[in-house]
Amino acid sequence: MPKDSGIGAASKRREDVRFLTGNGRYTDDINVNGQAYVHFLRSDVAHAKINGINTEAAAAMPGVVRIFTGADFEGVGSIPCGWQVTDRHGAPMQEPAHPVLAQGKVRHVGDPIAAVVADSPAQARDAAEAIELDLEELPAVIDMKAAVADGATKVHDDLTSNLCYDWGFVEDNREAVDEAIKNAAHVTTLELVNNRLVANPMEPRVAVGDYSFATDEHTLYTTSQNPHVIRLLMGAFVLGIPEHKLRVVAPDVGGGFGTKIFHYAEEAFVTFAAKQLRRPVKWTCSRSEAFMSDAHGRDHVTKIELALDADNNFTALRTETYANMGAYLSTFAPSVPTWLHGTLMAGNYKTPLIYVNVKAVFTNTVPVDAYRGAGRPEATFQLERVVDKAARELGVDPIELRKQNFITEFPYATPVAVEYDTGDYNGTMDALEKMADFAGFDARLAESKAKGKLRGLGVNCYIEACGIAPSALVGQLGARAGLYESATVRVNATGGLVVMTGSHSHGQGHETSFAQVVADMIGIDENMVEIVHGDTANTPMGMGTYGSRSLAVGGSAMVRATEKIIAKAKKIAAHLMEAADGDIELKDGQFTVAGTDKSVAWGDVTLAAYVPHNYPLEEIEPGLEETAFYDPANFTYPAGAYACEVEVDPETGKVTIERFAAADDFGNVVNPMIVEGQVHGGLAQGIGQALLENCAYDEDGQLISGSYMDYAMPRADDVPMFQVDHSSQTPCTHNPLGVKGCGEAGAIGSPPSVVNAVVDALQRAGHTDVTHIDMPLTPGRVWSAMN
Amino acid sequence: MTNVTMKINGREVSGEVEGRTLLVDFLRSGQGMTGTHVGCDTSQCGACVVHVNGAAVKSCTMFAGEADGAEVTTIEGMANADGSLSTIQQAFQDHHGLQCGFCTPGMVMSAAALLKENPTPTEAEVRAYLEGNICRCTGYHNIVKAIMAASGQEVAPIAAE
Numbered sequence: 040m041p042k043d044s045g046i047g048a049a050s051k052r053r054e055d056v057r058f059l060t061g062n063g064r065y066t067d068d069i070n071v072n073g074q075a076y077v078h079f080l081r082s083d084v085a086h087a088k089i090n091g092i093n094t095e096a097a098a099a100m101p102g103v104v105r106i107f108t109g110a111d112f113e114g115v116g117s118i119p120c121g122w123q124v125t126d127r128h129g130a131p132m133q134e135p136a137h138p139v140l141a142q143g144k145v146r147h148v149g150d151p152i153a154a155v156v157a158d159s160p161a162q163a164r165d166a167a168e169a170i171e172l173d174l175e176e177l178p179a180v181i182d183m184k185a186a187v188a189d190g191a192t193k194v195h196d197d198l199t200s201n202l203c204y205d206w207g208f209v210e211d212n213r214e215a216v217d218e219a220i221k222n223a224a225h226v227t228t229l230e231l232v233n234n235r236l237v238a239n240p241m242e243p244r245v246a247v248g249d250y251s252f253a254t255d256e257h258t259l260y261t262t263s264q265n266p267h268v269i270r271l272l273m274g275a276f277v278l279g280i281p282e283h284k285l286r287v288v289a290p291d292v293g294g295g296f297g298t299k300i301f302h303y304a305e306e307a308f309v310t311f312a313a314k315q316l317r318r319p320v321k322w323t324c325s326r327s328e329a330f331m332s333d334a335h336g337r338d339h340v341t342k343i344e345l346a347l348d349a350d351n352n353f354t355a356l357r358t359e360t361y362a363n364m365g366a367y368l369s370t371f372a373p374s375v376p377t378w379l380h381g382t383l384m385a386g387n388y389k390t391p392l393i394y395v396n397v398k399a400v401f402t403n404t405v406p407v408d409a410y411r412g413a414g415r416p417e418a419t420f421q422l423e424r425v426v427d428k429a430a431r432e433l434g435v436d437p438i439e440l441r442k443q444n445f446i447t448e449f450p451y452a453t454p455v456a457v458e459y460d461t462g463d464y465n466g467t468m469d470a471l472e473k474m475a476d477f478a479g480f481d482a483r484l485a486e487s488k489a490k491g492k493l494r495g496l497g498v499n500c501y502i503e504a505c506g507i508a509p510s511a512l513v514g515q516l517g518a519r520a521g522l523y524e525s526a527t528v529r530v531n532a533t534g535g536l537v538v539m540t541g542s543h544s545h546g547q548g549h550e551t552s553f554a555q556v557v558a559d560m561i562g563i564d565e566n567m568v569e570i571v572h573g574d575t576a577n578t579p580m581g582m583g584t585y586g587s588r589s590l591a592v593g594g595s596a597m598v599r600a601t602e603k604i605i606a607k608a609k610k611i612a613a614h615l616m617e618a619a620d621g622d623i624e625l626k627d628g629q630f631t632v633a634g635t636d637k638s639v640a641w642g643d644v645t646l647a648a649y650v651p652h653n654y655p656l657e658e659i660e661p662g663l664e665e666t667a668f669y670d671p672a673n674f675t676y677p678a679g680a681y682a683c684e685v686e687v688d689p690e691t692g693k694v695t696i697e698r699f700a701a702a703d704d705f706g707n708v709v710n711p712m713i714v715e716g717q718v719h720g721g722l723a724q725g726i727g728q729a730l731l732e733n734c735a736y737d738e739d740g741q742l743i744s745g746s747y748m749d750y751a752m753p754r755a756d757d758v759p760m761f762q763v764d765h766s767s768q769t770p771c772t773h774n775p776l777g778v779k780g781c782g783e784a785g786a787i788g789s790p791p792s793v794v795n796a797v798v799d800a801l802q803r804a805g806h807t808d809v810t811h812i813d814m815p816l817t818p819g820r821v822w823s824a825m826n
Numbered sequence: 827m828t829n830v831t832m833k834i835n836g837r838e839v840s841g842e843v844e845g846r847t848l849l850v851d852f853l854r855s856g857q858g859m860t861g862t863h864v865g866c867d868t869s870q871c872g873a874c875v876v877h878v879n880g881a882a883v884k885s886c887t888m889f890a891g892e893a894d895g896a897e898v899t900t901i902e903g904m905a906n907a908d909g910s911l912s913t914i915q916q917a918f919q920d921h922h923g924l925q926c927g928f929c930t931p932g933m934v935m936s937a938a939a940l941l942k943e944n945p946t947p948t949e950a951e952v953r954a955y956l957e958g959n960i961c962r963c964t965g966y967h968n969i970v971k972a973i974m975a976a977s978g979q980e981v982a983p984i985a986a987e
Contacts, residue, residue, distance in 0.1 A: 049984055051919055051920065051922075052919065052922065054927065055918065055919040055924060055927070056911065056919070057927075058924055058926075058927025058930050059901075059904075059911060059915040059918055059919060059924065059927075059930060059934065060861070060901065060902065060904070060905050060911070060915065061859070061860070061861015061862070061900065061901035061902040061904075061931055062861065062902075063861070063927050063928075064860075065860070065863070065928065067854075067860070067864075068854075068860035161844070161846070239962055240926065240928070240962055241863075241865045241871060241873060241926065241928040241929045241960065241961065241962050241963075242863070242865065242926065242928040243864075243865065291926075291927065292926065293863075293865075293926045293927065293928030293929075294925070294926040294928060294962050294963055296962070325867045326865065326866035326867045326868065326871070327867050327868070545926055546925035546926030546927070546963045547925070548925070711984060712922050712984050713922070715922075715984050716922045716925060716963075716964060716968060719964055719965035719966075719967040719968065720925065720962070720963045720964050720965045721965075722965050723964075723965030723966065724962070724965075746866070746867070746868045746870075747866050747868050747870035747871060747960070748868050748870065752870075752960050752962070753965075753966075754953075754956070754957055754960065754966075755952070755953040755954075755956035755957065755959070755961075755966040755969070755970065756950075756953040756954055756956075756957060758965055758966055758967075760949070760967055760970070761965065761967050785965075
């Protein structure tokens with residue numbers, strides 16, 4: 040039976056009441072007295088020289104306050120990149136400038152050219168249409184391989200080429216891997232595309248800049264997953280505002296999925312303009328604008344080769360990937376195809392030799408950065424597709440081939456520089472087999488056939504590195520930030536607690552699950568704990584929420600701070616009960632002296648801390664408030680096994696997901712209801728990638744999928760009810776909660792099983808030449824593969 | 827500018843609007859009722875669904891002027907009179923039918939309209955009805971469960987139970 044409160048309980052979310060009654064406070068719900076509105080005039084061509092911008096007529100239009108262009112930002116810093124990758128020859132990546140408003144050239148459809156500030160949103164939009172642009176179109180660079188060919192047009196004239204970096208990992212393994220592949224009994228090769236996606240949180244981005252001349256203080260309200268990171272990047276690198284004069288507030292945020300990690304030009308613009316204009320400035324992004332200004336995700340083209348010996352043991356793996364960076368380097372873009380991708384290429388398998396080559400390429404497209412999973416879905420997809428293809432080529436069962444090559448002993452140091460602390464891949468596969476009813480597949484296949492449909496079953500495993508990340512390690516790898524997390528626990532006199540976290544919740548339910556952790560440690564009701572996040576003015580410096588890190592890193596900081604609280608409270612309790620500190624025990628909110636019937640309640644101790652009449656003032660300070668920063672010792676390694684069953688209509692090529700089962704090992708689970716919800720959402724995004732979603736550009740760099748009319752978001756009738764299981768639990772060995780993180784698993788683990796299932800369906804129907812179809816598996820693509 | 831008057835959640839309000847002012851903008855900016863959300867600009871996402879004279883309407887597809895004289899219900903008007911969550915709202919909380927909460931107002935308004943038309947829908951009927959409401963967080967699983975539960979039908983508990 041699950042617990043009814045604390046760690047392990049499916050506590051209902053306290054956030055829900057405000058969201059269900061229209062009382063959420065999202066950034067667009069915030070209006071500052073006297074605010075003006077900005078509309079960005081964006082490039083409608085992919086690549087052009089700006090010969091002139093005539094704003095005269097527009098500036099004279101009703102309500103226009105001022106029109107800004109790149110010239111107004113010449114003294115302002117470049118939007119910074121937070122990660123420097125070193126290429127395989129030891130040279131730093133090429134890092135172009137990224138101006139707030141375009142200077143000299145536009146480099147993608149959506150690149151902001153001018154910003155019109157007016158009294159109303161409509162007036163700003165109207166005036167933007169009256170700006171006269173003189174753009175000299177240049178050839179657009181869209182295809183990645185063409186972008187790095189000799190003589191290609193350069194996206195950035197001051198760089199030597201469109202190659203951001205050529206990364207090799209582990210470079211010392213290169214020759215040994217080549218040799219192993221040359222001498223292998225069998226080599227399976229696969230070329231594939233990991234399709235470009237748009238994260239599409241339902242809340243579009245919004246930014247409101249405010250400035251007080253009285254105090255010289257800036258406030259930025261923004262839709263961010265990490266307000267402190269925005270404060271640091273924008274304050275230190277772009278606008279030159281010290282942290283104590285810059286407050287960043289990210290209130291209720293309507294989903295992020297990675298694309299709200301990054302520092303964007305619009306945030307810098309409204310902060311800058313509010314001071315220039317002595318007036319608050321608000322920007323609300325439209326959905327169509329989001330498609331051409333939110334950082335995109337994925338967009339890899341990969342060739343992968345898996346070598347096996349005569350006994351079907353994996354002996355070597357070699358990959359070559361082209362990774363699209365877009366026109367500028369978004370905040371964490373360089374890390375995604377490298378350290379979040381190459382390090383995961385061992386997957387769940389004991390392949391002894393691995394070499395990963397990644398060429399990151401600039402193109403005239405929107406910048407590409409982390410999207411749910413970030414690098415790990417790309418690694419999982421290619422690995423789990425090539426393993427499936429190998430099983431088919433060798434005529435062996437794909438599950439058995441996986442099991443044969445599973446890592447079974449932990450800790451396990453992979454040949455790609457990470458050490459898995461714990462795991463049980465047979466455990467999750469066993470859980471999957473029980474849940475997914477593989478035994479009943481043949482009967483379901485017969486039913487599908489009777490309806491004139493094809494049916495297929497696809498299985499895959501995944502591993503991810505979460506709990507991002509040990510600061511010293513990522514510093515060596517090029518991160519320009521630490522990746523610890525913080526918490527301040529403030530106990531009030533009457534015993535209630537306020538916990539201020541540097542993590543950020545934008546749908547994950549932290550206000551509920553974090554309270555469960557702290558309440559459980561003390562043994563009090565969850566409702567006595569309030570969680571505060573999202574405002575740099577009242578939370579300690581934190582790195583925010585992404586990479587399934589909040590519970591593993593932020594939760595651990597909370598545990599450490601609460602431990603300090605408990606240690607101090609025990610001293611106070613010892614004084615009150617005239618006992619030794621070491622004899623005090625805390626259980627169910629009561630302090631007792633071991634071996635006696637003496638006790639004081641939590642509330643008596645907290646009151647004594649703030650009304651210190653009878654208090655050991657000579658030994659400890661009054662008050663009860665502690666802060667902890669937690670820097671993880673390692674990543675965490677959630678893993679699992681997924682199964683998908685599809686039906687394919689042979690007449691149309693339409694794929695329907697009939698069954699989907701996900702068995703995950705997240706280590707310990709704080710709130711199983713929330714964990715399951717995270718998995719469901721990830722699965723829908725992964726299925727969306729596999730079947731529906733594609734961010735497409737034409738050869739001129741026009742964004743073809745620029746709205747919900749063209750970009751196929753998964754709808755309720757595109758997905759089935761999911762079967763999920765997280766009963767296979769190997770707790771993380773290095774964080775105090777034993778948790779691993781669950782936010783990205785569904786999106787990482789699901790695309791390969793969908794594609795494996797469709798290929799299986801086609802193979803079973805006699806289309807034996809179909810070994811791969813690139814995502815998304817639209818009816819047209821599937822039909823073409825069959826015909 | 828023209829003056830419009832309408833009853834929102836039982837309260838009569840009026841205001842000056844441009845011909846192009848959308849109902850959703852009148853609600854959000856004109857009336858400060860920010861519970862109704864804007865998630866797209868092509869009438870696809872359904873975050874802005876309200877009821878106009880009892881029918882579910884995407885308030886981004888309707889001009890404020892068209893709602894002159896209408897009775898409008900928004901998410902702010904969906905709780906019980908004592909402020910407690912209505913059956914549908916409570917089912918969304920009980921079954922974790924929301925995460926970030928941004929699509930939620932539209933989902934609740936659509937769910938209410940569905941159950942009025944079809945008090946005991948099948949799972950397939952719920953999914954089909956939600957065609958015009960996009961959620962990016964939940965994978966729809968728990969939204970479908972919540973709506974089925976709100977209709978009084980048995981639904982599976984979470985897997986851990």
